[in-house]
Amino acid sequence: xxxxPEFTLHHMLLNSAERAPSHVAVVNGTRSxxxxxxxxxSARLALELQEHGVRPGDRVGVFLEKRWEAVVAMFGxxxxxxVFVNINPLLRTxxxxxxxxxxxIDVLIAExxxxxxxxxxGIRAVxxxxxxxxxxxxxxxxxxxxxxxxxxxxxxxxKTNLPIESDLCTIIYTSGSxxxxxxxxxxxxxxxxxAQIVSTxxxxxxxxxxxxxxxxxxxxxxNQLTTMVRVGGSxxxxxxxxPGDILRSLHQNRITGLAxxxxxxxxxxxxxxxxxxxxxxxxxxxxNSGGTVPGPHLDxxxxxxxxxxxxxxxxxxxxxxxxxxPPAQIHRGSACIGKAIPNTQVWVVDESGRECxxxxxxxxxxxxxxxxxxxxGDEERTNSVYRPNPFAPRQMRGFDKVVYSGDLVKRxxxxxxxxxxxxxxxxxxxxYRVGPIEIEELLCSIPAVREAAVFGVPDExxxxxxxxxxxxxxGVSLTADQxxxxxAERAPSxxxxxxxxxxxxLPKTPTGKIDRSSLKSEYAVAKSGAVAEAARx
Amino acid sequence: MRKFDGFVExxxxxxxxxxxxxxxxxxxxxxxxxxxxxxxxxxxxxxPLIENGxxxxxQAVELVLFLEERxxxxxxxxxxxxxxxxxxxxxxxxVMSRIRGE
Numbered sequence: 001x002x003x004x005p006e007f008t009l010h011h012m013l014l015n016s017a018e019r020a021p022s023h024v025a026v027v028n029g030t031r032s033x034x035x036x037x038x039x040x041x042s043a044r045l046a047l048e049l050q051e052h053g054v055r056p057g058d059r060v061g062v063f064l065e066k067r068w069e070a071v072v073a074m075f076g077x078x079x080x081x082x083v084f085v086n087i088n089p090l091l092r093t094x095x096x097x098x099x100x101x102x103x104x105i106d107v108l109i110a111e112x113x114x115x116x117x118x119x120x121x122g123i124r125a126v127x128x129x130x131x132x133x134x135x136x137x138x139x140x141x142x143x144x145x146x147x148x149x150x151x152x153x154x155x156x157x158x159k160t161n162l163p164i165e166s167d168l169c170t171i172i173y174t175s176g177s178x179x180x181x182x183x184x185x186x187x188x189x190x191x192x193x194x195a196q197i198v199s200t201x202x203x204x205x206x207x208x209x210x211x212x213x214x215x216x217x218x219x220x221x222x223n224q225l226t227t228m229v230r231v232g233g234s235x236x237x238x239x240x241x242x243p244g245d246i247l248r249s250l251h252q253n254r255i256t257g258l259a260x261x262x263x264x265x266x267x268x269x270x271x272x273x274x275x276x277x278x279x280x281x282x283x284x285x286x287x288n289s290g291g292t293v294p295g296p297h298l299d300x301x302x303x304x305x306x307x308x309x310x311x312x313x314x315x316x317x318x319x320x321x322x323x324x325x326p327p328a329q330i331h332r333g334s335a336c337i338g339k340a341i342p343n344t345q346v347w348v349v350d351e352s353g354r355e356c357x358x359x360x361x362x363x364x365x366x367x368x369x370x371x372x373x374x375x376x377g378d379e380e381r382t383n384s385v386y387r388p389n390p391f392a393p394r395q396m397r398g399f400d401k402v403v404y405s406g407d408l409v410k411r412x413x414x415x416x417x418x419x420x421x422x423x424x425x426x427x428x429x430x431x432y433r434v435g436p437i438e439i440e441e442l443l444c445s446i447p448a449v450r451e452a453a454v455f456g457v458p459d460e461x462x463x464x465x466x467x468x469x470x471x472x473x474x475g476v477s478l479t480a481d482q483x484x485x486x487x488a489e490r491a492p493s494x495x496x497x498x499x500x501x502x503x504x505x506l507p508k509t510p511t512g513k514i515d516r517s518s519l520k521s522e523y524a525v526a527k528s529g530a531v532a533e534a535a536r537x
Numbered sequence: 538m539r540k541f542d543g544f545v546e547x548x549x550x551x552x553x554x555x556x557x558x559x560x561x562x563x564x565x566x567x568x569x570x571x572x573x574x575x576x577x578x579x580x581x582x583x584x585p586l587i588e589n590g591x592x593x594x595x596q597a598v599e600l601v602l603f604l605e606e607r608x609x610x611x612x613x614x615x616x617x618x619x620x621x622x623x624x625x626x627x628x629x630x631x632v633m634s635r636i637r638g639e
């Protein structure tokens with residue numbers, strides 16, 4: 001029986017702490033921390049934050065590596081009724097500044113070496129980890145996080161400003177196809193619903209030990225933490241993504257659940273021979289989100305992990321989590337994203353707003369408790385993505401907001417959804433509508449190809465011309481013509497890339513996905529350079 | 538991604554044993570041609586590679602494949618770790634130990 005109804009992040013934590021206070025909540029390297037530790041230390045931080053002027057609703061930046069203190073920071077900030085903003089430790093100063101200024105962070109929790117002058121400009125107080133931060137920098141106040149967490153303060157037992165479920169819990173910054181990263185506002189209601197829904201269909205329990213290999217600044221990465229806290233399981237923090245380290249951690253920590261994005265699986269598959277020698281018998285499930293796993297990788301994973309359930313998931317930060325494919329349906333292929341998650345409705349809608357027939361491509365529209373509040377400080381963009389439910393009675397339409405995902409999908413006759421591409425990436429060439437994913441899969445089915453990304457380049461004659469950027473496996477390579485010939489053997493001619501760019505490696509976003517927007521802009525820059533050069537000749 | 542389709546290792550013709558300096562400069566050369574790098578040859582031998590953003594995990598795996606090819610040796614997946622790939626010096630230590638057949 002749960003002691004607290006699950007309204008906020010804290011209710012989930014307090015329930016687990018009450019049920020089994022000595023159970024391990026977080027494993028950080030060789031150290032383990034219990035649920036009791038998490039409650040105690042986050043309460044200390046919350047009181048200290050309040051003492052130093054953090055008010056309910058204030059945004060507090062958490063700019064930490066993946067470590068125990070980062071977990072405490074999230075729970076501490078929210079126990080003070082404030083909003084935590086996780087900043088990916090891979091981000092460079094300019095990107096960090098954008099986030100800090102955009103949502104007006106004036107208190108930051110970070111490792112001391114990250115607190116360079118350009119980062120702390122405009123910051124009022126820092127809670128640092130490491131060497132004391134020099135007080136010289138203006139009116140900046142510095143507090144040692146380790147001391148705050150270790151010491152029994154004079155205010156122990158005092159009350160903190162606990163939030164209610166309608167309060168903001170976190171802002172997650174995410175890159176769109178245009179402009180600078182936008183902050184998506186998630187309430188406690190959204191975050192709790194996400195944890196309830198996902199932990200339910202994954203069948204998570206107290207016995208689970210999940211590897212946290214993704215950043216907490218990514219909605220899908222944050223979800224491993226919230227699901228484990230909800231069920232009272234253990235989260236093992238993983239910083240290095242090198243195959244040897246992942247493998248060691250999986251074995252030593254007896255990991256039962258593993259979440260990754262497509263490039264993560266290619267790293268894991270590097271250790272294939274070791275896994276064959278010493279199978280991962282305790283690994284109950286793996287989940288993929290953040291992109292489509294190339295078909296050959298998915299097949300390799302199914303063979304390598306015969307007893308592990310594979311869940312293909314789909315979500316967009318705007319709606320936190322959206323669909324999943326049950327493991328028994330995995331044969332439907334890597335582009336299949338399954339059906340709506342529990343307590344959620346998903347439609348496929350055409351351009352006129354009508355529901356699409358089976359096999360017809362349309363935009364995925366999501367309705368349910370994980371629909372976020374919108375983009376921080378951007379009403380216009382919020383209104384273009386968060387729109388009235390088109391299928392509600394007219395009288396209630398404005399009060400029921402759904403998310404227009406911008407993702408193109410199609411539904412088969414059994415109701416399973418398949419990812420086709422981003423709406424702004426759909427390629428219309430020679431009168432055909434082709435999704436980049438289809439062509440990427442085609443390219444990846446050629447044995448020499450390691451990775452591929454495809455996009456359309458506007459072209460007067462063709463509508464759009466199919467452009468592919470590919471990298472090859474070590475020791476093999478093909479010319480652009482050979483690659484095109486290989487495509488032509490496998491697919492209709494309109495799917496064969498007109499232009500092929502060969503790179504040693506495709507650029508990735510900080511969360512490890514292929515960085516499509518930077519690929520496109522690099523291509524555009526290279527192209528305009530070539531045109532200018534041709535004009536000079 | 539190559540060796541996971543169960544390639545059989547074939548006997549390599551005897552090559553002159555590379556020196557530590559040759560290994561180090563091969564690693565430096567690989568890193569200078571890696572995307573995202575601006576051919577930074579000023580990188581010190583002890584500079585943290587992954588931690589300081591000079592190399593991603595996927596690039597580390599590429600480096601493994603490159604070194605295996607270049608020096609005709611085999612690096613076990615277990616050894617592709619943060620510790621062994623911390624700096625160019627660490628990677629060189631690993632390669633030298635494989636060359637000596639340890």
